[in-house]
Amino acid sequence: MPGNFNSQSNPNPQILSRETAGKLQSRIEDIRAKEKEEEASQKAFALSIPYINLVAFPISPEALSLISSDDSRAHEVICFYKTDREAKLATTNPESHVMAEFGASFAHAHDVKVEIYLISDLSFDYAHRLYAALPKISKSVAGVEIKEEDLKKYQAQIKTFQDLDREIQKVSISDLLTLLIAGAVQSNSSDIHIEAEETDVKIRFRIDGVLIDAANLNKKFWAQIISRIKLIAGLKINITDRPQDGRFTIYLTNDKIDVRVSCLPTAFGESVVMRLLRSTVTGLSFEDLGLRSPAYDQLTKQIARPNGMVVTTGPTGSGKTTTLYAILNKLNNSETKIITLEDPIEYRLSGINQSQVDYSKDYTFAKGLRSIVRQDPDVVMVGEIRDLETAEISIQAALTGHLVVSTLHTNDAAGAIPRFLSMGVKPYLLSPALNAIVGQRLVRKICPSCKKEVNLEPEILERVKKVLADLPEVKKKEINFIDQNWSPKFYIGVGCPACQGLGYKGRIGVYEVLLMSPAIEKIILSGQVSEYQMRDLAKAQGMVTMAQDGLLKALDGITAVDEVFRVAE
Numbered sequence: 001m002p003g004n005f006n007s008q009s010n011p012n013p014q015i016l017s018r019e020t021a022g023k024l025q026s027r028i029e030d031i032r033a034k035e036k037e038e039e040a041s042q043k044a045f046a047l048s049i050p051y052i053n054l055v056a057f058p059i060s061p062e063a064l065s066l067i068s069s070d071d072s073r074a075h076e077v078i079c080f081y082k083t084d085r086e087a088k089l090a091t092t093n094p095e096s097h098v099m100a101e102f103g104a105s106f107a108h109a110h111d112v113k114v115e116i117y118l119i120s121d122l123s124f125d126y127a128h129r130l131y132a133a134l135p136k137i138s139k140s141v142a143g144v145e146i147k148e149e150d151l152k153k154y155q156a157q158i159k160t161f162q163d164l165d166r167e168i169q170k171v172s173i174s175d176l177l178t179l180l181i182a183g184a185v186q187s188n189s190s191d192i193h194i195e196a197e198e199t200d201v202k203i204r205f206r207i208d209g210v211l212i213d214a215a216n217l218n219k220k221f222w223a224q225i226i227s228r229i230k231l232i233a234g235l236k237i238n239i240t241d242r243p244q245d246g247r248f249t250i251y252l253t254n255d256k257i258d259v260r261v262s263c264l265p266t267a268f269g270e271s272v273v274m275r276l277l278r279s280t281v282t283g284l285s286f287e288d289l290g291l292r293s294p295a296y297d298q299l300t301k302q303i304a305r306p307n308g309m310v311v312t313t314g315p316t317g318s319g320k321t322t323t324l325y326a327i328l329n330k331l332n333n334s335e336t337k338i339i340t341l342e343d344p345i346e347y348r349l350s351g352i353n354q355s356q357v358d359y360s361k362d363y364t365f366a367k368g369l370r371s372i373v374r375q376d377p378d379v380v381m382v383g384e385i386r387d388l389e390t391a392e393i394s395i396q397a398a399l400t401g402h403l404v405v406s407t408l409h410t411n412d413a414a415g416a417i418p419r420f421l422s423m424g425v426k427p428y429l430l431s432p433a434l435n436a437i438v439g440q441r442l443v444r445k446i447c448p449s450c451k452k453e454v455n456l457e458p459e460i461l462e463r464v465k466k467v468l469a470d471l472p473e474v475k476k477k478e479i480n481f482i483d484q485n486w487s488p489k490f491y492i493g494v495g496c497p498a499c500q501g502l503g504y505k506g507r508i509g510v511y512e513v514l515l516m517s518p519a520i521e522k523i524i525l526s527g528q529v530s531e532y533q534m535r536d537l538a539k540a541q542g543m544v545t546m547a548q549d550g551l552l553k554a555l556d557g558i559t560a561v562d563e564v565f566r567v568a569e
Contacts, residue, residue: 040120052117054127069131078127087112090119151182158183165215173224196269208444208507233261286330290508298513308435309398313410319442320407341368342383365390373397382406388424398433413439413514414535431521437514441567443559444504450496472542491557510550514538
């Protein structure tokens with residue numbers, strides 16, 4: 001019977017139908033997958049880019065992990081192959097401008113040539129599932145992290161250098177670095193110097209540009225101290241005969257301290273210098289720099305021009321970069337595109353594109369500047385002009401519609417033009433490119449808590465009068481400088497707990513601004529330029545020198561005469 005026949009030949013018709021359905025579904029999925037891959041292959045051919053099917057491709061975990069799972073999903077991109085020189089990225093949307101930017105960023109970050117492949121959605125889903133098999137990497141900390149609560153604990157215990165010296169003798173080696181940084185932050189130090197000598201270890205803080213002895217340590221602890229600093233800064237402990245550079249960051253509630261560490265071998269052991277860079281410094285406004293009229297008005301006018309070059313000069317540590325940042329902060333708005341090229345980037349500025357040179361990758365000031373001018377900037381900051389190539393590109397940018405601000409290592413503003421010419425800059429390009437040259441130094445401000453009037457020694461007073469005798473007449477009238485019988489008031493700081501007995505607290509700039517003029521341009525074009533000739537001409541045009549600016553601030557009770565002569569004369 002037909003019914004018996006079906007029963008005997010198909011004892012479990014329900015199971016058989018499921019198996020058949022499963023095979024049929026699998027077959028359908030295979031056909032759809034092939035169609036998807038064929039579509040992707042045709043699209044790749046039409047776009048003239050390579051195609052790949054990642055299903056069955058041996059993707060290495062090292063290549064896959066170069067892009068995080070979240071970024072991979074967000075951009076629909078997979079890194080499926082990488083060597084020392086090249087990387088291959090696969091994406092479902094290769095023509096997207098976002099993908100182009102991601103590829104360029106990946107190439108720069110890993111210093112490789114990137115090739116983009118097209119894949120299907122199915123291929124991407126398969127590859128992305130491989131993230132689940134990657135090992136989970138836990139955060140590792142070199143040594144012990146320095147935390148904000150630890151800094152605050154030690155800051156409460158340190159009021160003077162004597163307190164610091166006493167506490168250093170009591171703390172363990174593991175807490176020593178935290179204590180030193182706490183003391184440096186408490187005293188507003190910019191650098192911590194740890195120097196091994198024959199019998200002990202000297203610790204000095206650079207406060208307001210001057211090194212101050214802070215404490216001494218027993219020499220037997222030196223090896224442990226240096227090892228701990230190297231651990232936290234990511235340096236090699238076993239290397240003691242070569243210089244090393246490292247860094248670490250301390251995150252505070254409303255600030256961030258970036259600590260840059262330099263180790264240098266010396267006769268009695270390595271010398272360590274830690275520079276403390278605080279992000280709040282970027283908040284310094286142009287108005288707070290310490291520029292006085294007429295220098296303030298002159299420089300304000302020059303940085304408002306749409307093109308040309310403004311150069312700051314002075315030795316290392318004279319505040320040139322801070323002045324440039326203050327200028328950028330004044331110019332920074334939604335209508336102005338600002339790009340910087342720095343070595344290194346000291347502080348992050350919101351709304352400004354900052355790029356750092358990297359000589360190990362042949363990314364120099366000159367090469368970076370060539371790329372920057374193609375980014376359509378309005379204002380360009382070059383961290384330092386060191387060579388002819390950088391100078392020439394900067395000048396060309398200043399002549400073609402860009403405002404360029406930069407620094408140059410000379411003693412004063414008058415020395416900048418001879419320095420440019422000695423580099424080989426063409427005089428007929430330099431004179432129309434320059435807007436202004438700023439010479440500057442930093443002087444310590446008298447502590448307001450212990451300021452008192454002082455009578456200068458006769459020879460010092462005569463020296464003051466000699467410097468101020470060359471002031472423009474309008475400035476002489478402001479201070480009632482009539483003749484040699486002039487008797488001004490000056491001040492000093494006698495020292496108090498607020499300034500830790502130093503008599504000074506904080507720093508301010510002293511400036512001179514040299515503006516281009518037909519007379520200066522004529523001298524430049526002649527090619528016969530001396531620093532002395534340039535200075536005399538600038539003073540004849542009414543320039544207030546750094547020494548004069550400093551003495552005017554001393555008359556206002558901001559700084560002391562000795563401090564001005566120490567720094568600027």
